[in-house]
Amino acid sequence: MTVQCWAGRLARAGLALCAAAPLAIAEPVSDVAFPGAIGFGKSATGWRGGEIVAVTSLADEGPGTLRACAETGGEPRVCVFDVSGTITLDRPILVGSNIYIAGQTAPGQGIQLRNGQSLHAPLVLVNVHDIVVRFLKLRPGPSVTPSSTVDALSIENGSRLYFGNLSLMFATDENFSIQVTRSSVSDITLERSIVALSLNRSTHPDGGHSKGALICSSDGLLNDCGRITLWGNLFAHNRDRNPDVNGTDVGPIEVVNNIFYNPISQFAELYDLTGNLNFVYVGNVALTGPSTTQNAATAIETFDFSPEYSISLVVRDNLAMRRPDCTGTEGLPILTEAATGQVSDDPRKPASVAARRSDEVLDLVPRVAGDRLERGRPPDRLDALVLEDLRLCRGHVIDRIDQVAGWSDLPPAPRRADSDGDGLEDGWEAARGLDAGRRDDAWAIDGQTGLPRIEAYLAELAGDLPPA
Template sequence: MRFAPAAASVAASLGLFSATLPALAKDIAFPGALGYGAKALAWKGGDIVEVTNLADSGSGSLRACAKNGGVPRVCVFRVSGTIMLDSPIFVGSNIYIAGQTAPGKGIQLRNRNSIQTPLIVKNSREVVIRFLKIRPGPSISPSANVDAITLEDAKKIYLGNLSMQFATDETFNIHVSGGKVANITLADSILALSLDHSTHPKGRHSKGALICSHEKENNICGRITIARNLFAHHRDRNPDIKGTDVGPIEVLNNVFYNPISQFGEFYDLLGDVTIIYGGNVALSGPSTKNKTPEAVQVFEWKRKRRVSIMAFNNKTGAAAGCNPRTFAVLNPTAKARRIPTTSGPFSAPLYKAKHTVHNVLTKVGDRMPGDVHLDALDKRVINDALRCLGRVINTPDEVGGWPTLPSVPPVVDTDRDGLPDDYETATPGLSPDQPNNPWARPSGSTLSHVETWLALLAGDL
């Protein structure tokens, strides 16, 4: 079902927003949005489209909502459980996929016959995706293309509070193919348990994140924020970074736990790149080789290109309960390419590294206030990082497989205006029995009704 206010009222609302909203509400996707992707705004004022079933395709499916032809919209879920995919879902422009609206334990994406990444954002812009579990698993035939999420030639993208496991290539990939990737945020997410000896044709291939992989010529890739995420149980790519001089790539307040061979690897293969690496914690674990690598290894392989790194307030060591280890933050090349630390401005707020583990592990992944949506697999990964448990795996069965997400009754929306009855009952001026304009703003508020509802569910307010 689609809910679209009359065009005249939408235009009037948008004009009012532009004229009167303070910068905090007007200029970012939602309260608390951070990083270079925070200005993904073009979905505002659009249709509210219900995802009413767990089918791979067809009316009421996530695929039908995500393939929007660029028409602004918000995808809201009236269903919970696992969506089995036979092909990737390509996400269009000007869209907010609001996983926090799913009842019960939320929405899990898993490959069935697909041999590609479940969720791909290609040649799209102004996209927000939050509160989903994306766990593809081994492909039915060998494939080098099974991440959890891939961005390609995409701009103004915000990814937040995602749980990503069971990829057979890197878990998260930003790719540029003769185009431009810029203004991207990945925040508050879990990237864990990528499969090592699985269905990737290269063999052992448990990888975390690959930032600015590339093909073709004239590529531009930068202005990317990787903040407040947990990387756990990957062989390497924690993360691997390339980039160009369009703007820095920020790696801020992340926890990197239990790689086999390497933490972060930064390269000059795409162009001159500046990387800001601050407030991170790198922890060895049960799978980490005895000769623990530095948290950051810089490799310069092109004569006329350079990696510049600003590194500050980072910590290394072993997870609590592991045998103590000492290793450096920077390898010799990284030390030689270090640039002076400034006070910013950075695109995301920073806290000290001594607070990173607690702050990240208490908020990361597909969870909302009261730990709604938090499932057994995410609990396991978080506990691993706290207690020196777990290891890099080859199959999902080694950690109990995919959690079963029960189907629960959807929220009730009697008047079918996109806003659930409980929100309308609790909000002065709204009625669950009479359709209201979900994009109208209550007096004195900087947010529309639908933005307020989404923010309350997510814990943004």
């Protein structure tokens, strides 16, 4: 196995990042990560058939921890959780390739990751592929010393990456960051997540720095970045970068059916710094709020800085409004005057996901976004706060976590019962008439769904399939 060390943004900040080069993987049983997977990242299947590992400890490191499961040399794994609560990290978890982190298996209110001594994002993905991360709360908070790399979720190079039903908060840089460093990034989905409350005047060395999402920032030459889908997410209380996007001819960046609420200075910012940007913006809702200034005058701004590259836009069926105190609405332009000349009509776009009508989005997204399970896990206090802020046209961009009463306190919950350690809860196996003492049957085919049993179990918990 070849090992490559990456000297990109995170490495320059003092984090030595060496990751296994992508492995050749067998053709998967299905080309979709799970039933209902959407967007360009839906083919993240390299974990299939791998070892099923239980997270039994909330410690930072050691046996039974999330780190022990997720930091691998590329060997396929599924990380399930027997525990719930908060994991405090003194260094980031460097997620390996071919991993499914199944937060839907955690009991109670799930898993929250926050920083202790770490100066980086809780989860860092560098030069990896075939990763699924679902139903987690990634909320780092301010660093103990100034740092420019505290994202909630940080990606540098990679492909076939799927992120769903996450709560991304309390970053001092971007809540969601995709960097490309002398390599490529492609085939990524972020969906049904809450991206909110990034900290403004906190511990970033540049001062005020509350950012939503940075897509395809680059370092060096010969970079490719594209085929990225953002669908059904709620962005709220981030000063700007809602989102900030570059891209290249490898494929479009598709932003579909999202809500962008209460920036200070900017909604979407589009650039051609890395190549020809093909940007698709369909069925979104952009709303001002109490923190919004007159600088956030349009839903999309374009910055054509490079004479050798261009920006091409597909913009259709979006809503942008000022809603002071929810007492009325005033239309907000979608595009700057300069951007109107960059629009093309392409009815085939978006290519990665079906778009819902924009007039459905304000009802749809608050019902599905964040770390929540239809059966048994409502939004926690912080996700519920952001959702209520959107509903009542309230809330602010914050500088300190104590302005929203701190991190969520996740109460203890009974451990998941899994007698044979195969990843399948005893009660689920009993309902299927299976032997809860047999450890080697998790990848056998489930007679009711036709999926491998572990995949059927994960899909039912996540609400991808109706309960049996």
